[in-house]
Amino acid sequence: MPGFPRLQEAYDVVVLGGGHAGLQAGLKAALLNYTAAVIDRGPKFSRSFYAPRMENIPGFPSGISGHKLLDLQIEQLRQVEGKVGYFTPARASAVRPVDGGFDVDFEWLMQSRSTRGRALVLAMGVVDRMPDVGGQIEPLFPWANFAIVDFCILCDGHLYPGKRTAVLGHDVFAARTALDLLHFGAGPVEILTNGKPFLGEADDATRSSLVAELAARTITWVETPFAGFDGIREKVLIVQFSDGTSRRYDKGFSALGWYSMNSEIPRSLGARFDPEGYVVTDEDCRVISETTGAAIPGLYCVGDLRNGWNQVPEAWATAERAIVHAYSYYL
């Protein structure tokens, strides 16, 4: 068992979040001969912790679980522990810009700590929303853990040919997701709104064009609230409704969006957000200021939190870009 890292007063780079992006940022910083601190709540808060099989990871022809991939990245980071402190479970709570860098407050081992980074990398990711069943979000967890219900169409769309599919959601995003799943050969597809009016918040023109498109593709919707789920032993999703009926699907797909986009720290630093709530960066992953429209010196955002697409290779690539930029122009 590795020991606890010793917290330094200051590092060249401080990374907030130690999922795929943050771990890679810490590794790259060390390889470029910088000191770094990676401050992470823990792998179980990474989106990929619940991905049982990723099939787009180079070097793993049989696929690899997100859990195992995080373990391998952590093992690799531990090899450079002379340069990088990996602080976990630790939760970053506040950041203040100071002359020549950023002061970071975090909780680690039940105590409040602080450190300073000349450069700061935001890599806190985003958090998926789960369906609410009578005020609880836990009922769907087993189906998510077995990947009977998926959350990422770019990751898992290829698993849908011929699958009877329930799309969980009620808005324009849910309607578009249902249509997108047809591209992957899913069918039949139904949208389950869990008691919300379907397309209730859409304007009239959007609603009528989407309804026509869904009808043309024979996609239907059900607005009855959920009462629970069944079918885990048979590896199917049976949705039980509050009116006593139930429906059976091979797969479920969540189109519920994000529960949290970890916006608090980037907002406190003056970051610009895109309309979906992602942090806006330039192509070197420098955070763009909401007020000036220019890059904020020394501040980077990588992985899912940044405006890009949400997959592991993108998390790695953005982490590399940020650290290489910091090496070339900032540190």
Ligand SMILES: Cc1cc2nc3c(=O)[nH]c(=O)nc-3n(C[C@H](O)[C@H](O)[C@H](O)COP(=O)(O)OP(=O)(O)OC[C@H]3O[C@@H](n4cnc5c(N)ncnc54)[C@H](O)[C@@H]3O)c2cc1C
């Ligand atoms: C079910 C599922 C299946 C997926 N399948 C695939 C796939 O097959 N292929 C693929 O490429 N991608 C897949 N993805 C997407 C992939 O998981 C994400 O793109 C990837 O995890 C993003 O990496 P990240 O480092 O940006 O964020 P994350 O991996 O989510 O890591 C964020 C980290 O930040 C930490 N954190 C958050 N807030 C704080 C804070 N305040 N202080 C300290 N730490 C904090 C968390 O503990 C977490 O470890 C899947 C996602 C899901 C949900």
